[in-house]
Every structure is written in structure tokens, then in C-alpha cells.
Amino acid sequence: MSTSPSYQGRHRAPGRHRAPRRGPRVPVGFRGGFVLPSAAAAALVVTATGATVAESSPAHLDLTGSSAKLQARSAALADFDHLESVQQREAQSSAVKARVQESQHKAQVARIARDAERRAVAKRRAAAAALQKAEAERKARESWIMPIKGAVFTSGFGWRWGRMHQGDDFGTPVGTPLHAMSTGTVVFAGWQGGYGNKVEIEYWDGTVSVFGHMSVISTSVGAKVAPGDVVGQSGNTGHSTGPHLHLEIHPHGGAAIDPAPWLRDHGLQ
Numbered sequence: 001m002s003t004s005p006s007y008q009g010r011h012r013a014p015g016r017h018r019a020p021r022r023g024p025r026v027p028v029g030f031r032g033g034f035v036l037p038s039a040a041a042a043a044l045v046v047t048a049t050g051a052t053v054a055e056s057s058p059a060h061l062d063l064t065g066s067s068a069k070l071q072a073r074s075a076a077l078a079d080f081d082h083l084e085s086v087q088q089r090e091a092q093s094s095a096v097k098a099r100v101q102e103s104q105h106k107a108q109v110a111r112i113a114r115d116a117e118r119r120a121v122a123k124r125r126a127a128a129a130a131l132q133k134a135e136a137e138r139k140a141r142e143s144w145i146m147p148i149k150g151a152v153f154t155s156g157f158g159w160r161w162g163r164m165h166q167g168d169d170f171g172t173p174v175g176t177p178l179h180a181m182s183t184g185t186v187v188f189a190g191w192q193g194g195y196g197n198k199v200e201i202e203y204w205d206g207t208v209s210v211f212g213h214m215s216v217i218s219t220s221v222g223a224k225v226a227p228g229d230v231v232g233q234s235g236n237t238g239h240s241t242g243p244h245l246h247l248e249i250h251p252h253g254g255a256a257i258d259p260a261p262w263l264r265d266h267g268l269q
């Protein structure tokens with residue numbers, strides 16, 4: 001901005017036609033000859049004429065018109081305010097509803113997830129239980145037991161009196177129940193030379209057991225047996241020098257082996 005003396009001087013100089021502008025400002029509506037649209041303007045009219053609202057009928061008349069307009073406007077504003085508050089309430093209500101719905105939805109989703117998790121856990125537990133049961137059943141099915149209880153070992157596998165003795169002998173009274181040693185199938189049941197009454201069982205792992213010198217055979221070829229099933233009774237039939245069980249073990253149905261280590265390996269002696 002310029003600071004030349006002439007410019008400053010011009011503004012400092014109190015010009016005559018600048019003076020009226022320092023006086024009280026008159027509202028635009030007031031300058032048009034006292035036709036005023038507002039109550040404030042009406043009050044000014046009354047003050048200007050020096051009369052009260054009640055005394056001055058023209059002012060009163062003017063006011064009546066203004067008042068009606070004001071009332072209408074005020075009513076419109078009130079309506080608007082009312083409408084606005086209704087809208088706000090509705091908006092708030094909608095927001096509350098939306099929040100409630102959202103929380104309900106979340107709860108439902110959580111419930112579904114929980115149910116799914118419970119079902120999954122139950123399924124896993126059932127599967128684990130089924131697996132455990134199957135494993136227990138398999139162990140039972142594949143377990144091994146001695147054919148007789150309380151037997152006394154009397155003679156072992158090997159050469160004896162100039163010939164090969166194919167098994168172990170266990171002294172036991174005639175009529176002692178003889179049990180299948182595991183799960184399998186009877187492959188021979190009958191009389192055979194020096195064995196007397198003989199039963200052969202082929203087990204689940206291919207092992208074949210032979211019971212000789214039996215007094216009673218209570219099974220037949222093809223019969224399915226479980227560990228402990230009774231297949232007959234001990235005796236003294238065939239080439240036998242006393243009541244005993246002659247037991248042979250043939251891995252995979254092949255040549256007989258010494259039963260003692262095999263029995264030990266199977267936890268039986």
C-alpha cells in the first residue's frame with residue numbers, strides 16, 4: 001500500500017459528504033417508507049411515531065398483518081422443527097434398530113459357529129473313540145493265549161529217541177479244555193496216525209498250531225475261531241506215553257519250529 005502524503009491526507013480530511021455515513025445505520029427495509037416485514041421493524045415504527053402499539057391503529061394494523069405472517073412462519077418453522085425432530089427420532093430409531101439387528105446377526109453367526117465347532121468336536125471325539133475301539137478290537141482279535149491253563153512243560157522240541165520231535169509236550173489231565181490261541185480258521189480236525197485226534201488252526205498272521213493226542217474234538221474244518229474258543233479236550237490218543245498236549249507251531253504253515261521261543265515272543269511263557 002502506498003504511504004504517499006497525498007493519499008493519507010485524502011483519507012484524513014473530513015469530507016463533508018462522508019459525515020452522514022457515520023450516523024445510525026438504517027435497515028434496508030426501513031428506508032422504503034415504514035413497510036416492514038418483521039416485528040422488530042414494527043417496534044421501530046411505533047417508537048418512531050411516538051405512540052404505543054395499542055394507541056396507534058395504523059401501526060396495529062400493520063402489526064396484525066405482520067403477526068399473521070409471523071405466526072404462519074413460526075408455525076411452518078415449528079412444523080419443520082417437528083418434522084426434523086421426527087426425522088431425527090426416526091433416524092435414531094433406525095440406527096438403534098440397525099444396531100440391534102447387527103448385534104442379533106453377530107449373535108446368530110457366533111451361535112452357528114459355536115454349533116459347528118461343537119459338531120466338529122463331537123465328530124472328532126467320535127472318530128477318535130471309533131479308532132480307539134477299532135484298535136482295541138484289533139488288539140483283542142490279534143492277541144495270543146496258551147491253549148491250556150496251568151500246563152506243565154514235559155518235553156521239548158528236537159531229536160528224541162532217534163526221531164525228530166516237532167513240538168512241545170505239556171502234561172495235563174485228560175479232559176482239559178483246549179483253546180484256540182488267537183483268531184483263525186480250523187484247517188484240520190480228525191484222526192491222523194501217531195497224533196491221534198488232531199486239530200490244526202491257521203491264525204490271522206498265517207501261523208498254524210497243531211494240537212495232538214486229544215480225547216475230544218469239538219470243532220470242524222472251516223470253523224472260525226476267536227482267541228480262547230474251545231476246540232476240544234486234551235487226551236492220550238495216538239503215540240502217547242501219558243495224558244498230555246502235543247503242541248506244534250508252523251509259521252506261515254511251513255516247517256515246525258521250536259515253540260518255546262515263539263511262545264516267549266508272543267508273551268505266552
Ligand SMILES: [Zn+2]
Pocket residue numbers: 165167168169245246247
Ligand atoms: Zn509231543
